[in-house]
Amino acid sequence: MSIDWFTFTAQIINFLxxxxxxxxFLYRPIINAMNDRQEQLVAEHNKAISAQQEAETVAATYRQKTDELAHAKDELLAEAxxxxxxxxxxxxxxxxxxVDDAKTEWYHSLKREKEAFIREVRLLMANHVQQMSRRVLSEIANTEMQKGVIKTFMKNIGQIxxxxxxxxxxxxxxSRxxxxxxxxxxxxxxxxxxxTQFLHDFLGSEVGIDFEISTELICGMELHVAGYKIAWNINEPLEELEEEFVRTLNEEITLESVTDMSATT
Structure with missing residues (x-):
C-alpha cells in the first residue's frame, strides 16, 4: 500500500x-479564564487571610481592652x-x-449644776446660821453684856x-x-x-459726839471720824466665820471636782 504524501502532508497541516x-480561540480563553479565576481566588484568599488577621487583631485588641477594663474595674472597686x-x-x-464630747459636756454640766446647788444650799445654811446667831446674841444681850461691850470698845481704842x-x-x-x-x-x-469723857481724854480735846443706834451691829460699838472707823462687834467675827466657811466650801467642791475629773479620765 502506497502512502499519499500529499494527502498525509495536507492532513498534518490541517491538524496543526x-x-x-x-x-x-478555545484553549487560550479557557486558560486565561482559568488564570483569571485562579488569580481572583488567590486575591480572595489573600483578602480572606487579611480579613482574618485583621479580625484576630481586632479580637486581640478587644480582649486586651476587656482585660484592661476588667483590671481597671477591679482597681476602681478596690479603691472605692x-x-x-x-x-x-x-x-x-x-x-x-x-458622743463622748456630748457625754463629757453633759457630765460637766451636771457636775456644775450639782456644785452650784450644793454651794447655794450650804451658803443658805451658813447665812441662816449667821442670822440665827445674830438674833440669839441680840436677844440675850443684857445690861452687863452692854457694860462689857463699852469697856472692850474703850480698851480697843486705847490700844491703837x-x-x-x-x-x-x-x-x-x-469732821469739824x-x-x-x-x-x-x-x-x-x-x-x-x-x-464722852473717855474720848475727850483720849483725843485731847472736847470734841462733839453724836450717838446713834445701828441695827447692823451685834453687841458692838463703832467710832467714825471723817470716814475713819474703829469698831468692835460680834458681827465681824461672824462675817469672818462665814467667809471662812464659804472659802472652805469652795475648796472642798473644787477638790471634789478635781477628784471626779481624775477618776473619769
Whole structure:
C-alpha cells in the first residue's frame, strides 16, 4: 500500500491548523479564564487571610481592652471599697468623738449644776446660821453684856498705836471736831457720859459726839471720824466665820471636782 504524501502532508497541516485554531480561540480563553479565576481566588484568599488577621487583631485588641477594663474595674472597686471603709471609719470615729464630747459636756454640766446647788444650799445654811446667831446674841444681850461691850470698845481704842492716833486726831479738822459713835443698843446717860469723857481724854480735846443706834451691829460699838472707823462687834467675827466657811466650801467642791475629773479620765 502506497502512502499519499500529499494527502498525509495536507492532513498534518490541517491538524496543526486545527490545533492552532483550538489553542488560539478555545484553549487560550479557557486558560486565561482559568488564570483569571485562579488569580481572583488567590486575591480572595489573600483578602480572606487579611480579613482574618485583621479580625484576630481586632479580637486581640478587644480582649486586651476587656482585660484592661476588667483590671481597671477591679482597681476602681478596690479603691472605692477602701474609700468607703475609710469614710465609715472616719464617720464612726467622729460620731464616737461627738458622743463622748456630748457625754463629757453633759457630765460637766451636771457636775456644775450639782456644785452650784450644793454651794447655794450650804451658803443658805451658813447665812441662816449667821442670822440665827445674830438674833440669839441680840436677844440675850443684857445690861452687863452692854457694860462689857463699852469697856472692850474703850480698851480697843486705847490700844491703837501712835500713828493711828495721830491720824485720828488730824481727821478731827475735817469732821469739824465731831465724831459719831454707833451702838447696837441704846446707851443711857451714864454710859454716854463715860464714853464722852473717855474720848475727850483720849483725843485731847472736847470734841462733839453724836450717838446713834445701828441695827447692823451685834453687841458692838463703832467710832467714825471723817470716814475713819474703829469698831468692835460680834458681827465681824461672824462675817469672818462665814467667809471662812464659804472659802472652805469652795475648796472642798473644787477638790471634789478635781477628784471626779481624775477618776473619769
Amino acid at each position: 491548523i486545527l490545533v492552532w485554531l483550538l489553542s488560539h 471599697g477602701k474609700e468607703i471603709l475609710q469614710w465609715k471609719e472616719n464617720h464612726l470615729h467622729r460620731a464616737r468623738t461627738e 498705836d501712835e500713828q493711828q492716833k495721830c491720824q485720828l486726831v488730824s481727821l478731827l479738822e475735817t 471736831h465731831r465724831v459719831l459713835v454707833e451702838t447696837a443698843f441704846p446707851l443711857d446717860q451714864s454710859d454716854r457720859d463715860l464714853v
